[in-house]
Amino acid sequence: MILVEQPGLMTTVQDLGREGFGPLGVSASGAADAIALRIGNRLLGNREGAAALESTLVGGIFRFGIDTWVAITGSDFATTLDSEAVANWTVQSVRKGQLLRMQSTRSGARCYLCVSGGIDVPLLLGSASTHVLSGLGGFNGRPLRKGDVLHVGPGQPPSAGRLNPKFAASFAPRLCLRVTQGLQSDWFGEASVSAFFETPYRVTEASDRMGLRLEGAAIDLRVHDEMITSGVALGAVQVPAGGQPMIVFVEQQTTGGYPVIANVIAADLPSVGQLRPRDVIEFEQVSHEEARTQLLEQESRLGSTQLLLG
């Protein structure tokens, strides 16, 4: 077991989410940076979607009650094990009684603590993911608190040692997000659409797993049609009254009624999960075909036999 000595700013149990329950109003949730979670689990020989701890901006302190292996992936939270630095993207053995300490991020928003065998919590609708807003899933439906005790599943000694550095750059989070055209993109004035693609937007503090609020050139509606509430796609860039866009993210509302100017492509969603408040981003439009090509290339890198080194 693992004792939470300090929970950090917002640390939750996450896996790859629960798809399939949109008809109940339940969104998928899941790791904000799914690539980091998947690589961490691959390093440990876990199932790719085994549950791990997702830390946000400031990580926690964990006392291990077992001998095991961990892999820290995602952003660099200056992690130490009994004061010794622990490299990200590397398998690290941990002995019973050792203290793993994460600090503030030195790069992006989220860091994953993957453990051999995965974090063991009861599954809700087939997933270990926490849905913070509705208080469902994960560890008692909430972020971790001091004193929580986490159990881990049965693991096996990992055969891998680290992520092949050749691949690391290709998974680095992007600040230029690729998007496809939104269904209501023609509701906005030409100048507004140009501004959306040609000027930078800043991520605001009012951003979380549900969505990221941006600040930049205001986007004006040209058409004031009445939107009938409809399903919202993950990564949709919605424009509410006021004209400041927001990106719909993993813990999204399943339906909504704001016009959508663009939609972040699947391959770039993990990058959204690494955005911090005050990060400055840009948008670049691509076709649906290009979006799929990018995703398939990303998958082929993840599936490469050279992804991990011994």
Add this chain to the structure above:
Amino acid sequence: MGDEQTEEAIALSPGNCARRPALLRASDQTVLVSFGGPITRETSQRVHRLAAALQDEPIDGVVNLHPAYCSLLIKFDSRRTTHVSVEQALNLRIQRDEPPAVAGGRSVEIPVCYEGDCGPDLAALARLRGTTIEELVRIHSQTAYSVYFLGFVPGFAYLGTVPEAIAAPRLVSPRRRVEAGSVGIAGRQTAIYPCAVPGGWQLIGRTPLSMFRPDRDPMALLACGDEVRFRPISREEYVRIEKGGL
């Protein structure tokens, strides 16, 4: 986020069953099946018939469905399939669509306390609509509503149609936190908040029932097609039901 947005009015108009839905590529991993407005029971039934058909007999690679008033968003795994494959499979399903033999759905009664701080916007809304609190409560609780769909957050049922006399504009500045069980009106829709979230609907009452519980089967108290009525209860009864853990 969390300021759920919906249209201000649910229109009542003749059905448009014959119309063929549009298939729109909302993102690189979704297709939106749009039956078009206005919102009608017939269109809503078409959405749910298609959703039910896709749940009974899934299209390869489709991983999730987001039903709404007049549309169904279909999410697929774009590593396994493509827009074209999903659209072709959808076209076949849509051609097969037939009107339902019977309209299903249960009758569900929801106890609601409309008193005091249970309905923080009740008095202002009554004034705005030029009526009394008693009359507003009477109209809200004597109307039978249909569940159009569940969306927004787990177990949130969109109910229509609220009589024009008590239709409510959204709050100019949404609340940062609406308590679980709060009953609100927005336009000609009404709903019960299943969990504490930010929200801009005008709150007129509160139910002690849990709208969504993972340890219950089914988890959501309401399902599409159910008929819902609200029964006014006293604060004492509210507390009694809450303690009974219904």
